[in-house]
Amino acid sequence: MIGTRVEGVRVRLPHLENPMGHPNRRDLGLLVLRVGTGAVLAAHGTQKLLGWFGGGGLEGTTKAMEAMGFNPGRESAIAAGLGEAGGGVLLALGLATPAAGAAAAGAMAGAVAVHAPAGFFAQGGGYEYPAFLGFTAAGIGITGAGRYSLDHVTGHVLDRPWVVAAAFLGTAIAAAAVVGRRAQEQASPEPAPDVEPESA
Template identity: 70%
Template sequence: MTCVNRRDVGLLALRIGAGAVLAAHGTQKLFGWFGGPGIEGTAQGMESLGFKPGKESAVAAGLGETGGGVLLALGLATPAAGAAAAGGMAAAVSVHAPNGFFNQDGGLEHPGFLGWTAACLGLVGAGRYSLDHATGHRFDRPWMVPVAFAVGAAAATTVIRKRLAAQAAERAEAEPGEDAAGGDIGPE
């Protein structure tokens, strides 16, 4: 094997592995496959985590993971697929970050690594053994990389900020006489 072939085989293996894991998690959310909660259970979970409205958030997360994962595995529209999956994982990281890094403590390790891998694949491209290559890179043009990642970053930032604002508002309602940061704003 030449170096080019090793690189392309490595990209194929990485795309299939990461894409399959992402797609499996997405189908848990959307369809309840692999012991997942399905769309209604995911919607309830999303609401409890501060993602509102829950059903729309569940659909977006499920589609980002399923669609991004399938497209990554196929090597089709790789910049958009990588950006979509990385954006979804950024939102998941925002949930897990307070628990630290390691997955055994509920930390960000797993979604962080999946998001990082998806982003790297979106940046480097799918390689020779991909539908992007077979279609003459029709859906993988150089201009698509910055556009896809800008849109993905903007969407993830919006979702995360909206979640944090909703959580702050809930805390303020639950604790009258305190500000959103937990400080007493009552009379001295």
């Protein structure tokens, strides 16, 4: 408790205890961030998995993943779609927030790797947009979902400090492995096709 003493009596200074003013402002801000970011991520994920909102569905996403150098394509499509859709829904609900934020950030790391050759800004095809979503999701995952969330309702069982560390460490390792494998395959020269000698 922050306070001062006036003639031997301790006086509370609640405006200093809560510098943001109203005690619900932080939680309301986190709710807006969670729902907005989660909805955008979930929409992109359902495009990839289910073909909703004009997406290519799993078949189209598989072909796109293979064209971008992510192999095997189907497994990569499922992982990206689940990271976005599952992570987005969980972020919006505020449930298992560290894992949700880490999963979404990992999916966005793959998107950043794809768009990186085009530079930063989105109008040139760069990685600005996925980087923004990834950092936002990661920030929510680290900060926590706030009071207006299922994590709060369930007593933060899935939001312990060790969960935060494990979720982000595991996602970082997995994302680095996937992106590194893609870069290695792209750097490897394609084998020359076998050509049968012409008969005399």
